[in-house]
Amino acid sequence: MRSFIPFVSVVAFLLFPAMVISADLQKGLNAFNEGDYETALAECQPLADEGNTEAQFCVGRLYANGFGVAMDDALALKFYGLAAAAGHAEAQYNLGVMHANGWGVQMNEVPAAGFYRLAAEQGFAPAQSALGFSYKHGAGVEKSLVAAFTWFDIAAQRGDYGAASERDDLADSMSPDEIMSAQQSALQWLEGYEGSAMHAGRIE
Numbered sequence: 001m002r003s004f005i006p007f008v009s010v011v012a013f014l015l016f017p018a019m020v021i022s023a024d025l026q027k028g029l030n031a032f033n034e035g036d037y038e039t040a041l042a043e044c045q046p047l048a049d050e051g052n053t054e055a056q057f058c059v060g061r062l063y064a065n066g067f068g069v070a071m072d073d074a075l076a077l078k079f080y081g082l083a084a085a086a087g088h089a090e091a092q093y094n095l096g097v098m099h100a101n102g103w104g105v106q107m108n109e110v111p112a113a114g115f116y117r118l119a120a121e122q123g124f125a126p127a128q129s130a131l132g133f134s135y136k137h138g139a140g141v142e143k144s145l146v147a148a149f150t151w152f153d154i155a156a157q158r159g160d161y162g163a164a165s166e167r168d169d170l171a172d173s174m175s176p177d178e179i180m181s182a183q184q185s186a187l188q189w190l191e192g193y194e195g196s197a198m199h200a201g202r203i204e
Helices: 023-034 037-050 053-065 074-084 089-101 109-121 125-137 144-159 161-171 175-201
Strands: none
Touching: 023 053, 037 053, 053 074, 053 089, 053 125, 053 161, 074 089, 089 109, 089 125, 109 125, 125 144, 125 161, 144 175
């Protein structure tokens, strides 16, 4: 399993509406979680080829990490890309990681930040923390400590303890007005997200 630029810690999972998952897909996902990658590929690959988003994400992870198959960044990008286009937040985040690290593509922080934003807006805390990092260092976006604090604060309030530490460190370099502005932006985002989650019937 490969490692990558360690500026975020994955501490959250996607929390979306309950999905009807076919028996074959569930078998494949269970096999992945149990380390039976041969079965995971056998069950998920046909479904991925048919357009199943969760299966595409599963196959993308297999190829990205070389689980049960030869590591293949091109295929990882393909299947992550298909899942990401369908709105899969973790696939979007993983595409950002691949662009940030130059895995299968030229290293480029601009698309990386773009993919992080797509996933962050869906509530995926690791992507929110990664987007905070992007703003903190001006990686693919215009540097902004206020925006960085905002996204670190959002991620922190969604359970990312590393983001909380980043947020608190940033505060030492910001004025009280800047901190207040960032906190207000974070609160506004969280209220909007939680409101939309309740409207959609999600329980978090």
